[in-house]
Amino acid sequence: MEGRDEDPQAPVPAQSGEKKRVLLLAGGQSEEHEVSLLSARSVLAALPADRFEVTPLVITRGGRWLSAGESQRALAAGKAEAGAGALALAGAAVTEQYDVVFPLLHGPMGEDGTVQGLLTLAGLPFVGSGVLGSAVSMDKVMTKQVLQAAGVPQVAWQLATRHEWRTDPQAVQQRAAQLGWPLFVKPANLGSSVGISKVSGSSELQPALELAFGLDRRVILEAMTAYKPREVEVGLLGNDAPQVSPVGELRFEADFYDYETKYTAGEASMHIPAPLPSEVAGEIQRLAVLAFRALDCAGLSRADFFYVEETGELFLNEVNTMPGFTATSMYPSLFQAQGLSYAELVTRLVELALEPR
Ligand SMILES: Nc1ncnc2c1ncn2[C@@H]1O[C@H](COP(=O)(O)OP(=O)(O)O)[C@@H](O)[C@H]1O
Ligand SMILES: [Mg+2]
Known part of the structure; x- marks a missing residue:
């Protein structure tokens, strides 16, 4: 970092050869x-341990940053006490004591640029x-708009806002009908399948939209793939020239990959590599790198695709910038x-994270 010599307030950087001090942010405000x-x-x-000195800091569901002792207890218990801890902005002062941060947070207020903004302001890699x-x-x-411009194939979709749903519900219903049934209704900014409904016909549309608009101001309507798709995922690792993993597949009995299926042990199984024609696997990897670049991802991400075996179609569904990271999660397994x-x-x-970019 430049300018340290002139700034007496600047934290003392670790000397090369010394252990890197890593702040591991975990917990957070989302369903995950x-x-x-x-x-x-x-x-x-x-x-x-010979290269890194790692300190966990747990963020509560209410968004407060716990002290080191409270964080250790929360990590051991697998859950954080509500009410404890400091406001994020006050808590962020502790980041000065570290060389690098690992924001292992999923979903809103963690994976969505908010914490990344805080760390950028703090001047920490x-x-x-980003x-x-x-x-x-x-x-x-x-995501859909950026990937559309980049030429990545996606299902047909429409945006609806809460204001439009309140003032002109017919316009929303008409756009939905144009996509055809069944369709998926999703809050724009959530994850974990929370608030997502599969809608089979017009009579089911209203409750699905009410649910989604209860959680987000913007909602996406998506045409369902022509057949139940195969769900295939690929991992990316790197900054400007990411390496790509083999393709993996998730299989489950449920109608779609809903919250329960995601988080109930034994409901879904992982297959690596996915049994796919090699040209399909290659195309998934090519599109994943294209998406990673178009979205300006860095470090890691997992790109999730729908492969419709009956028609041979491939659609990119979403890119997760902080995918699930337990020792048995898809991303590390890939x-x-x-x-x-x-x-x-x-x-x-x-x-x-420490590489100059
Ligand atoms: N357009 C679609 N066609 C077919 N299945 C879909 C479609 N959109 C979502 N699904 C199903 O719903 C699941 C959750 O949707 P997704 O957009 O991945 O939400 P989240 O961001 O919460 O993971 C998918 O894994 C898939 O099973
Ligand atoms: Mg998903």
Whole structure:
């Protein structure tokens, strides 16, 4: 960093050869709070102790930053006490004591550019995408617009705002009908399948929109693929020239990959590599890198696709800039299949955060 010599207030940087001081942010305000705590335990155990000094900091569901002692307790218990901790802006002062931050947070107020903005203001390098890549990738409408411009295939979609739904519901209903049934209604900025409905006909549309607009001001309507799609995912690792993992597949019995299926053990199974024709797997990898660049991602991301076997169609569904990260999650498993262990992967992520860009 430039200008340290002139600034007596600047934190003392670690000398080269010294251990890097890593602040591991976990928990957070989204539905994936507990998943994040689980992932954090795995990362904490895996980062080599001879190279890194890792301090976990747990953010409560209410958005407060816990002290070191409270964080240790929350991590051990797998949940954080409500009410404890400091306001994020006050808590952020502790980041001065670290060389790099690993914001292992999923969903709103963690994966969406907010925490990334705070860390950027604090002048600290961090693992993963910056403000722009995080914010755009979190927002389903912005993602669709950017990927459309980049020529990445996607399902047909429409945007609706809460104001429009209140003042001109017929216009929203008409646009939905144009997409045809069934369709998916999703809050633009949520994740974990929360607030998502599969709508089979016009009579089901109103409750689905009420649910989604109760959670977000903007909602996306998406045409369903012609048949139940195969759900295939690929991992990306790197900054400007990311490496791409083999393609993995999720299989489950449920009608779609809803909240329960995602978080109930045994409801979904992972297949790596996905049994796919090699040209389909290659196309998934090519599109994933294209999307990573178009969205200005950095460090890591997982790109999720729908492959419609009956028609041969491939659609990019979404890009997750901080994918699930427990030792058995899809993202680390994809790289493990390529010979990169979990410990090597998390080490690489911290190195990538420290790379000049
Ligand atoms: N357009 C679609 N066609 C078919 N299935 C879909 C479509 N959109 C969503 N789904 C199903 O719903 C699940 C959740 O949707 P997704 O957009 O991935 O939400 P989230 O961001 O919460 O993970 C998908 O994994 C898939 O099973
Ligand atoms: Mg998804």
